[in-house]
Amino acid sequence: MNLPFLFTAGVAAAAAFPLHPASPQSPLGSNMSSFPHHGLQDIVNASPLLSFHRDIVQIESITGNEHNVGEFITRFLEARDFTVVKQVIPSAANNGSSNRFNVYAYPSNNPNPQILLTSHIDTVPPFIPYSVSRVHDSGSDSTGHGTILISGRGSVDAKGSVASQVFAALETLEENPRSSIGLLFVVGEETGGDGMKHFSESTLNTSPPSFHTVIFGEPTELALVSGHKGILGFEVVAKGQAAHSGYPWLGRSAVSAVLPALSRVDRLGNIPDSEGGLPSSPKYGKTTVNIGKIDAGVATNVVPASARADVAVRLAQGTPDEARELIRQAVRDATDDDKDVWADFSTHAESYPPQDLDSDVDGFNVTTVNYGTDVPNLEIHDSEDAKVKRYLYGPGTIHVAHGEHEAITAKDLEDAVKGYRKLIEVAVARNQK
Ligand SMILES: *[C@@H]1O[C@H](CO)[C@@H](O)[C@H](O)[C@H]1NC(C)=O
Ligand SMILES: *[C@@H]1O[C@H](CO)[C@@H](O)[C@H](O)[C@H]1NC(C)=O
Ligand SMILES: *[C@@H]1O[C@H](CO)[C@@H](O)[C@H](O)[C@H]1NC(C)=O
Numbered sequence: 001m002n003l004p005f006l007f008t009a010g011v012a013a014a015a016a017f018p019l020h021p022a023s024p025q026s027p028l029g030s031n032m033s034s035f036p037h038h039g040l041q042d043i044v045n046a047s048p049l050l051s052f053h054r055d056i057v058q059i060e061s062i063t064g065n066e067h068n069v070g071e072f073i074t075r076f077l078e079a080r081d082f083t084v085v086k087q088v089i090p091s092a093a094n095n096g097s098s099n100r101f102n103v104y105a106y107p108s109n110n111p112n113p114q115i116l117l118t119s120h121i122d123t124v125p126p127f128i129p130y131s132v133s134r135v136h137d138s139g140s141d142s143t144g145h146g147t148i149l150i151s152g153r154g155s156v157d158a159k160g161s162v163a164s165q166v167f168a169a170l171e172t173l174e175e176n177p178r179s180s181i182g183l184l185f186v187v188g189e190e191t192g193g194d195g196m197k198h199f200s201e202s203t204l205n206t207s208p209p210s211f212h213t214v215i216f217g218e219p220t221e222l223a224l225v226s227g228h229k230g231i232l233g234f235e236v237v238a239k240g241q242a243a244h245s246g247y248p249w250l251g252r253s254a255v256s257a258v259l260p261a262l263s264r265v266d267r268l269g270n271i272p273d274s275e276g277g278l279p280s281s282p283k284y285g286k287t288t289v290n291i292g293k294i295d296a297g298v299a300t301n302v303v304p305a306s307a308r309a310d311v312a313v314r315l316a317q318g319t320p321d322e323a324r325e326l327i328r329q330a331v332r333d334a335t336d337d338d339k340d341v342w343a344d345f346s347t348h349a350e351s352y353p354p355q356d357l358d359s360d361v362d363g364f365n366v367t368t369v370n371y372g373t374d375v376p377n378l379e380i381h382d383s384e385d386a387k388v389k390r391y392l393y394g395p396g397t398i399h400v401a402h403g404e405h406e407a408i409t410a411k412d413l414e415d416a417v418k419g420y421r422k423l424i425e426v427a428v429a430r431n432q433k
Contacts, residue, residue, distance in 0.1 A: 113182025161217025
C-alpha cells in the first residue's frame with residue numbers, strides 16, 4: 001500500500017475529528033522517515049479510519065446478533081454530532097421481540113438528508129477474528145513496505161463500506177458543515193433484507209423522498225456498478241407412490257418423474273428464448289440456474305414417493321413473472337404434462353427483476369455484478385420528473401467476501417473514502433444546478 005498517503009490521511013483525519021475513547025491513538029509526529037519503523041498496530045492506531053474499521057470488525061455481528069455493533073456505531077456517530085435514530089427490527093425467531101436495530105443518522109442540524117449513504121452491519125457466519133498483516137506482492141509500493149492486509153469476517157462485506165462511508169461523511173461535513181448527508185446502516189442484509197425492508201416501509205422513507213441520491217455500499221472493487229441481476233427461487237416437486245424396490249411396478253418413482261424436469265430446468269439459461277429458455281441480455285449476459293439442493297426418498301430399497309429440488313435463478317432479463325411462466329412451461333414440456341410434477345413458487349416469495357443503477361460519474365470503472373443486494377428492498381417513492389439516483393460502490397472484492405480468507409487492503413479503504421466523497425460532491429453539484 002501507499003504508506004506516504006496513509007500517513008498524510010491519518011494526520012489530516014486525526015486533526016479533524018475527535019478520537020473515540022475505545023480507539024486509543026498513538027501520537028504521530030511529522031517525521032515521515034520514522035514512520036516505517038512503526039508496527040502494523042501503530043499504523044492502524046494512527047488512522048481514525050482504520051481504527052474504526054478494526055473496532056467494528058472485532059465486534060461479532062452475524063445476522064440476528066447486530067445489537068452490539070449497532071450500539072458501537074451509534075456511540076461513535078453521536079460523539080461526532082450526529083442524531084441517531086435506532087430502528088428496532090422485530091425478530092420472528094425471538095417471538096417478535098428483538099434488540100437488533102438499524103442505525104439511521106443525520107447531522108444534528110439537518111434531519112432531512114438529501115444524500116443517503118447506506119450499507120449493512122450484519123455478516124455471514126462463522127465469525128473470523130480481526131488481524132493485520134503485511135504482504136509483499138506485486139501491489140507493494142516503491143518504498144518496499146508492502147501491502148497492508150486487514151483480515152476478519154466483515155472486513156470486506158460490508159464493514160469496509162460502512163467505515164469508508166462514515167469517514168467520507170465526516171470529511172465532507174468537516175469541509176462543509178451544511179452538507180445534507182444521512183447514514184443508514186441496516187441489519188439482516190445477508191438473510192433476506194429484513195432491516196432494509198423495515199426502513200423502506202417506515203415513516204423515515206418519506207414520499208416524496210427527502211433524498212435525491214442513495215449510495216449503496218457493497219464490495220465492488222471500487223468500481224461503480226451499473227446494475228445487478230434479478231433473482232427468483234422455486235422448487236421442482238414430484239409426487240410418486242412408495243413400493244418395495246424389488247417390485248417397482250407396484251409404485252411410482254418420484255425421482256424418475258422429476259429427473260427429466262430437472263434436466264430441462266438445469267439448462268434453461270443456455271436454451272435460446274425461441275425454444276423456451278430463460279432470456280439473456282447484452283448487459284448482464286446469461287440468466288443462470290442453480291439446482292442447489294435435492295431431497296427425495298427414504299431408503300435405497302423403497303421406491304421414492306416424493307422428490308423436491310431447490311432452485312435459484314439469477315435473472316439477466318425480464319420480470320420474475322415472465323420467468324415463472326417459462327419455468328412452468330419447461331416442466332410441462334419435459335414431463336409430457338405429468339400432473340404429478342410441478343414448479344412450486346410459493347416457498348420462495350422473494351424475487352425481483354434485474355436492478356439497473358446509475359453510473360453517470362466520470363473517473364470510475366463501471367461494471368455489473370451477479371450478487372444480490374439491498375437495492376431492491378428500498379422502495380423509492382420518486383417520480384419520473386424527479387428520479388432519485390442510485391449508486392452501488394465500495395472497497396474490497398466479493399470474491400473473498402463470504403470465504404475463510406475475507407480480507408481488504410488498507411489502501412482500498414482509503415480509496416473508497418475518496419470515491420464516496422466524489423460521488424457525494426457530484427450529487428451536490430448536480431442538484432445545485
Ligand atoms: C526522523 O526520524 C529518523 C529515524 O527515527 C531520525 O534519524 C531523524 O533524525 C529524524 N528527523 C527529524 C528531522 O527529526
Ligand atoms: C410469545 O408472545 C405471545 C404474545 O405476546 C405470548 O402469549 C407467548 O407466551 C410468547 N411465547 C414465548 C415463548 O415467550
Ligand atoms: C480500472 O480497472 C483497471 C483494471 O482493473 C485498473 O487498473 C484501474 O486502476 C481502474 N481504474 C479506476 C479509476 O479505478
